[in-house]
Amino acid sequence: xxxxxxxxxxxxxxxLQEEIKFKEKREEVANEIEYLExxxxxxxxxxxxxxxxxxxxxxxxxxxxxxxxxxxxxxxDVVDREAISFAQIEDSDSVQFSxxxxxxxxxxxxxxxxxxxxxxxxxxxxxxxxSKPSVFFSTPQTWGLAMNRRxxxxxxxxQGVIRLIKIDGSTPSLTHLFEIN
Numbered sequence: 001x002x003x004x005x006x007x008x009x010x011x012x013x014x015x016l017q018e019e020i021k022f023k024e025k026r027e028e029v030a031n032e033i034e035y036l037e038x039x040x041x042x043x044x045x046x047x048x049x050x051x052x053x054x055x056x057x058x059x060x061x062x063x064x065x066x067x068x069x070x071x072x073x074x075x076x077d078v079v080d081r082e083a084i085s086f087a088q089i090e091d092s093d094s095v096q097f098s099x100x101x102x103x104x105x106x107x108x109x110x111x112x113x114x115x116x117x118x119x120x121x122x123x124x125x126x127x128x129x130x131s132k133p134s135v136f137f138s139t140p141q142t143w144g145l146a147m148n149r150r151x152x153x154x155x156x157x158x159q160g161v162i163r164l165i166k167i168d169g170s171t172p173s174l175t176h177l178f179e180i181n
Contacts, residue, residue: 022047028120032113035135041128046121051145052114055152058170064141065159073116073141076154076165078174083163088179092133092155092162100176101130101153101164110147115139123147137162 025047026033036043055061060077067073089097105111107127113136114121122136129136129144136142140157152172154163164176 025120028118029122031138032122032135035132036122036124036128039128039131041124043128044123046112046123047119049114049119049121051112051121052116052143054149055114055143055145059152059167059172060170064156075141075156076152076163076172078163078165078172080161080163080174080177083174083177085175086177086179088181089162090181092137092178092180094178097133097162097178098130100178102126104164104166104175105146105151111144111153112147113142113144115143116141 026045029045033043055076056074061074062077064073064075085100087096087100105126107125107130109126110123111126111129112121112123113129115138117139124136126146136144137155137157142155144153144155146152150167152165152167154165155161156163160180162178162180163174164178165172166175
């Protein structure tokens with residue numbers, strides 16, 4: 001076989017391997033994709049955890065409250081009692097959660113939903129996210145980072161809380177704490 005044909009076959013194999021890898025990664029967010037497609041909402045997938053890594057590298061974090069393991073599970077370093085407001089809600093799909101979130105993050109803003117346990121991130125509109133947040137809060141630790149990187153939503157399943165956090169440089173401040181009943 002000539003060198004040109006070998007290069008061609010090698011490139012074709014590389015593309016197929018990449019396609020298989022992306023298909024497997026897409027399966028991680030299949031439910032979210034299905035929901036967005038049903039709604040007719042646009043989305044963008046990131047196959048490298050770049051936004052999650054940005055959070056870890058640029059926002060003050062601490063070991064997750066009550067966590068005794070060694071995996072490096074973390075939460076944003078804010079003090080719950082310093083929240084501007086506190087609300088108890090039945091679930092993440094509550095109207096109160098949506099209204100308060102929209103007061104801080106405009107409906108047209110884009111949000112990247114990332115998880116500590118997944119490498120795939122999904123960029124969606126705040127409107128799509130707030131239409132049914134429970135779809136996107138599918139793992140115990142989930143973050144929604146506004147594309148302008150000034151606000152984030154942190155969901156800590158084990159603690160039963162959702163936090164709306166303002167980011168000023170690398171300093172997070174808790175604006176709203178939602179306790180899920």
